[in-house]
Amino acid sequence: MIPADFDYIIIGAGVIGSSTAFYLKSALPGSRILLIDRNHTAGAGNTAKSAALYRNFFSSQTSRALAASSIKYYLGICDKIHLDPIGYLWLFSKEQWENSQKSIRQLDPMKDDFEILGRDAISGILRINSEAKGHFPDVHAGIFCHLCGSLSAMALAQHYASQFVSVGGETSFDTDIKEFILTGQDSCYAPWDDVSVEGIVDREGNKYHAKQFIIAAGAWTHELLAPIGIASGILPKKRQLFALKIENTAQLIANPTKRPAIILPAGGVYIKPILERNMIIVGCADDLGQPFLMSDPEPDVRYFHNAIEPVLNHYFPGLSDYKLSLKWAGYYDYHWPDMTPVIESVANITWVGGTSGSGIMKADAVGRIAAAVLQGMEEAVLADGTKFEVSKLTLRDRNVEKEELII
Ligand SMILES: Cc1cc2nc3c(=O)[nH]c(=O)nc-3n(C[C@H](O)[C@H](O)[C@H](O)COP(=O)(O)OP(=O)(O)OC[C@H]3O[C@@H](n4cnc5c(N)ncnc54)[C@H](O)[C@@H]3O)c2cc1C
CATH class of the missing domain: 3.50.50.60 (FAD/NAD(P)-binding domain)
Structure with missing residues (x-):
């Protein structure tokens, strides 16, 4: 004992x-x-x-210091933790882009290792619909962050x-x-x-x-x-992830040498591709409406259909043959x-x-x-x-x- x-x-x-x-x-x-x-x-x-994604791309200097130094350590043990530096492609509508200029100007493309992409360059990576419709804004620009990826x-x-x-x-x-x-x-x-x-x-x-x-x-x-x-x-807030099996990864990715995690300009929907397993994991940065409570720990499939699927269908109209194969929920520990x-x-x-x-x-x-x-x-x-x-x-x-x- x-x-x-x-x-x-x-x-x-x-x-x-x-x-x-x-x-x-x-x-x-x-x-x-x-x-x-x-x-x-x-x-x-x-x-x-x-979702086990990592990034050095944050608006606050404190977050950047905490993440950049941690990533430096992770790169040194990359095999042990199955680190895969796939990068992040953060997509912005015209309005989001204009509103983010102040934060973006504080970043250093060389030191923080990112590049700014216009619509054409984004279309060279993703089979994306850049036009706005209804609730979903246009895709105007993107930031490709190279010091980002996934790990175990x-x-x-x-x-x-x-x-x-x-x-x-x-x-x-x-x-x-x-x-x-x-x-x-x-x-x-x-x-x-x-x-x-x-x-x-x-x-x-x-x-x-x-x-x-x-x-x-x-x-x-x-x-x-x-x-x-x-x-x-510190308070808990539920977050859910959904894994989709996709038949053909070319419905999503235009250039198979680039397969970044993607943050879409609507609803905080993000995609983690696991293309070697013909799979993507999708989540959503919901906020108002989700209680700060350890409520129901089960994922809700209606959440996928109502909050995430319409966003996916809008931006990736070619992505048709997918099957929801896994779902799970956990809690963020927020400091508000x-x-x-x-x-x-x-x-x-x-x-x-x-x-x-x-x-x-x-x-x-x-x-x-x-x-x-x-x-x-x-x-x-x-x-x-x-x-x-x-x-x-x-x-x-x-x-x-x-x-x-x-x-
Ligand atoms: C859906 C989802 C997606 C996420 N995606 C990312 C991402 O892509 N990248 C990223 O950086 N972060 C991500 N996060 C956040 C990340 O998971 C957390 O920030 C991180 O795991 C927090 O680690 P922790 O050690 O504080 O908490 P935990 O891993 O939850 O560890 C706390 C531990 O305390 C133990 N514990 C609690 N109470 C007791 C008790 N009374 N007695 C004994 N043991 C106890 C629990 O069993 C648990 O193991 C995500 C979280 C969720 C839910």
Whole structure:
């Protein structure tokens, strides 16, 4: 049986908890660190539900720093995590293009590795209908981002978890944490008590004690922390993905040497092509109307037919022979309103989350920053050598811009 005294216990072995665990244990090899998850393996929560796309293309400087440095690390372990640098083709209507000029001018095509494409160049890549009709705007321009692609999110989480174990970290899977034991319970948490977490209790009644507790529970963060009086600022929102089998990939792609992930100008609909399996995965960046709740975890086929299929049919009129073969749903862990990760502490609890739909692509940086926070450092050194002031991601001294490019 595991229960014993630890220096740190991390609840949540998704990509964020596993990355944090690895960087913390690497920095503090003499400390006892336990990584806990209710699933049987690392990455089996929302990490496994993701589209697992990565990009360096964001509107906020903070997002770009977190993603670009993480991508740098991922490129170094590309085989292990099945990284495929397919690129992103972000499509804009005329109106969206004009409204985005201010953000685009802040980017550097050389450093950020992207090119701007007009309608003709886009037609050379995609069999797309560029004309507007009804709710669906025209396709006026595109940005082809080369430092983007897909990877295996499970493999990434498991890479961090196994590295953590290889440097002496301990894990406890199939361990569902139900409750915190707080000090000061006997005095009803009188304000002069120094209230902190003494331990945690799992579903079987086992107790685990540590000096510090790290909550990396993603979309479950609010559910865990609200009952002990912590407003984490992180809320869950359902997202769904649908896999379509397509008979002929030439109905979608004009140039088989280019097969980027595509962001369409309507409804935040995006496409991840897996052409070697004659498949595409489609999702949608819905917002208003989807509750900030752990509501129904099942994907809804009506959502595909009502919200996504009309967009696909409009922009890809040649795409006719497709079959819905798989569907699944998960939850984004949002930090509203800036859509940027949070690392904050109260007493001996630190929570790391709020990755707002881009946790896979930012996990390396977030793990390094969380490990620096837990060591009391003011700066973290990211994988590309840049220094990141850790207080920027706190709630108290937050200093980040709102991320506009959430899909
Ligand atoms: C449909 C969809 C598409 C996405 N696409 C992308 C994408 O293309 N690119 C990208 O970068 N991001 C994407 N994301 C977002 C990405 O999946 C998340 O940002 C990322 O997985 C967050 O990682 P995490 O470790 O914080 O959360 P999780 O992977 O959910 O890990 C949290 C862990 O905590 C555990 N846990 C929670 N409560 C308890 C408890 N009480 N006891 C024990 N264990 C507990 C859970 O079991 C879980 O394993 C997508 C998400 C969804 C839902």
